[in-house]
Amino acid sequence: MDIDIRMLDKNERAPYDLLLLADPSEEAVRDYIARGICYIACYKEQIVGEYVLIKTRPLTMELVNIAVDEKYQGKGIGKKLILHAINKAKQDNIKVLEVGTGNSSIDQLALYQKCGFRITGIDRDFFKIHYNKKIIENGIECTDMIRLSIELPGKEKVEEKKITSKVKNT
Secondary structure, eight states: OOOOOEEOOOOOOOOOHHHHHHOOOHHHHHHHHHHSSEEEEEETTEEEEEEEEEEEEEEEEEEEEEEEOOGGGTTTTTHHHHHHHHHHHTTTOOSSSEEEEEETTTHHHHHHHHHTOOOEEEEHHHHHOOOOOEEEEEEEEOOOOOEEHHHHHHHHOOHHHHHHHHHHHH
16 A cells, blocks of 8 residues: 655645544644644545654654544554654654553554554553543543653664564564
8 A cells, every 4th residue: 555644734724533533632632733743644645644743852752643544544554654753753853752642542552562662651540631521442441641652763764674573573
């Protein structure tokens, strides 16, 4: 599947249908769209995925939202988006890329770790405190934010084969 990933142009409307798949809080999505850079994945000129990067500290960025259209999930697009985010952060001389996901987001937790991220902490009751509605995913109530990060030494481009072989050897 040939996917083109590019920065969302300032005059383009953000793909809120996808952004809200990853984060049901419209207020939070509006906030980080205004503060970050949105990248979109296109297949045959249709937006099928997105992610948002925000610079949080001088040498640190956070991947605050990543989503793939439900019809295109399971086709490697999420992994391509994550690798693209890693490479964009490296181009900007970022040393640490962080991401947070819910305790109930089992597939996402596995994907981040397959891409080299490691769990760094848990924000207990994050979703109970910051979200008005209860979130249920995979039959589990989403209560805690699982924090992960990856260190980004050097500027060499990270490719899918390198990540996969790196993970298999550990």
